[in-house]
Amino acid sequence: MMAERRKHKRFRLVRDTVAAAVITNSSPHCVMVGRMTDIGRGGLALSHLGGRLLQRISLELDILLPGKTLSIKNLTGESVWDKDTQGQPPAKRCGMRFRNLTDGQKALVEDLIRNHTTAAAKP
Numbered sequence: 001m002m003a004e005r006r007k008h009k010r011f012r013l014v015r016d017t018v019a020a021a022v023i024t025n026s027s028p029h030c031v032m033v034g035r036m037t038d039i040g041r042g043g044l045a046l047s048h049l050g051g052r053l054l055q056r057i058s059l060e061l062d063i064l065l066p067g068k069t070l071s072i073k074n075l076t077g078e079s080v081w082d083k084d085t086q087g088q089p090p091a092k093r094c095g096m097r098f099r100n101l102t103d104g105q106k107a108l109v110e111d112l113i114r115n116h117t118t119a120a121a122k123p
Contacts, residue, residue, distance in 0.1 A: 008042035011117035015066065019046050021096065022060045023053075034094075036063065039113060041106075043077065043097040053082040053094050061096065065116060072108045076100050 016035055023030040034048030044061075061075040075098055082094040101109070 008040040010038040010040040010045070011113050012038050014116055014118055017116070018064045018066070019044065020062045020064075021046075022062075023057055037093065039063075039109070039117065041098075041109060041113070043080065043095060045093060045095045047085065047091050047093050049089065049091055052092070053079045055079055055081065059096060063112065065112075072105060072112065075105055075109075 013036055019034055019036045021032045021034070023032065032048055032050045032053070034046035034050075037045045037047055039045075044063075057079040059077050059079060061072075061077060063072040063075070065071065077096045077098045080095040080097050082092055085091050085093050098109070
């Protein structure tokens, strides 16, 4: 079993939350949409039906909460891992690390963790 390398705890979301990742170092840009499974101060994981996502691919992420006014746009980051999951239809799950977030984006991620996850985040 691999050792945990995350610096920040991850929190499960209490409702389905959609994330769209734009792969910015491809031409034309490629868009991948998936369901977020968890989020932390350092990144997120999402389930998707797309092709294999290579490691260290630069991304821009938009997070949309259904039925809520909260959305977080243009989060920059990179892909960390991508693996197959069991189930029908066959899906994948990938991890993304945030990079160079503005203070405003960090505050929105904190709000999402504090108000829309199963565990109350403690600073």
